[in-house]
Amino acid sequence: DAAGPAVASANWALAAALPYFIAAAFSIANLPLIARLAANGNGDASVTPAAAKLYGVLSSTDSLFTFLTVTVVGVLSDTHGRRPWMALSSAGLGAALLIASLFVVPWALKAAAVLDGCTSSMFMLASAYVTDVTPAEHLGGALGKMQGGSVGIGMVVGMPLGGLVAKLYGPRAGLAVAALVCFINAGAILRFLPESLAARKGRVEWEKANPLSAAGSLMRTHSRACLAAVYAFVYFSQAGLQVNFINFLDKAFGAGPATSGLLLAMVGLLVAVVPGAMVSLLGLRQALVAALASHASALVLMSVSKSFPQVVAVMPLLAAGGASMPLSLSYLLSLFDAHEVGEGSGAGDALRCLSSIAAAYSCSRVFSRTMATDPGAVFRLCGGVSAAALALYAAALPRLAKPGVR
Secondary structure, three states: OOOOOOOOOHHHHHHHHHHHHHHHHHHHHHHHHHHHHHHHHOOOOOHHHHHHHHHHHHHHHHHHHHHHHHHHHOOOOOOHHOEEEEHHHHHHHHHHHHHHOOOHHHHHHHHHHHHHHHOOHEEEEEEEEHHHHHHHHHHHHHHHHHHHHHHHHHHHHHHHHHHHHHHHOOOHHHHHHHHHHHHHHHHHHHHHOOOOOOOOOOOHHHHHHHHHHHHHHHHHHHHHHHHHHHHHHHHHHHHHHHHHHHHHHHHHHHOOHHHHHHHHHHHHHHHHHHHHHHHHHHHHHHHHHHHHHHHHHHHHHHHHOOOHHHHHHHHHHHHHHHHHHHHHHHHOOOOOOOOHHHHHHHHHHHHHHHHEEEHHHHHHHHHHHHHOOOOHHHHHHHHHHHHHHHHHHHHHHHHHHOOOOO
């Protein structure tokens, strides 16, 4: 007998998201170098205040346009399915990376950031896809597996390869390879990915597409509001780390993109397995406490590291802290009804974007001002924000609804 049609599952979301995040990891390894070339001119790829500021502008611009559009995509995906928008997200990233590889000037990089921001919804859509097909009691582990697996394995594969391509052929070649991966992935999603909401059609609730009003869905209960604040704080810290990490390693220790890529690959490998393991050992509520404490501690320790081996030693703790993002998001989404998952994912992604905008703009400027005398200062700021998230969550925990209680 012929095999029946493929059935939607969390593994399909991982399969669709993984190539996207491999390409994104290529971008992380190469785009800071592209920004340096564009900001400095004359083929100068050194870390300068102007280059750090430009990369912060690109990151905040990308996040701003994601914020303006992601809730629209979330609402549309609730009625028209996740698959077409996942394909669009992959194709949009590919087009943006191709532009950045062809035109290494500030205006073109900003245009590419706008394009990517308008289509950058893979994280939200894949999370919604998993939520569609997973019972509430298993959602934390499933989201952790998908997010940790896609981002983590994406880092493991993409960062070292992206750094190696940059070293051998230059950063423009790295972005071109990533663009090709995205275009192939978009076609594969349209051809093979089973739709998780094939039978769900209805009126598009445009009133929920406004990113500011969509945020109101996060404030409807005390538990949602507290978890949304925790998620926003910890994502601010993570975004501040991401936008400055490669420049920090280069400025403080002379680590090039290949070395940085290998280090981040180690973190990615750990992130792929840590969230599920923490939930299995501690349960979602207490696992989030441990993850937030690890995140704050790792950032502070990194900020005072005096050698590259000390930074390497902090990476396992940072990976445990990285679990705080998927864990807080999975807890938050478990408090939404099934028909609100796209809305909730979109609102959560809008909140993530706001945090990223604030972090990319402010933390890149802190780094540009302190890089000559104290390049790790920005990570003490980020660690303080994660500590604030931990304090808020610990204080609110006795009154929070249990996961899956809506």
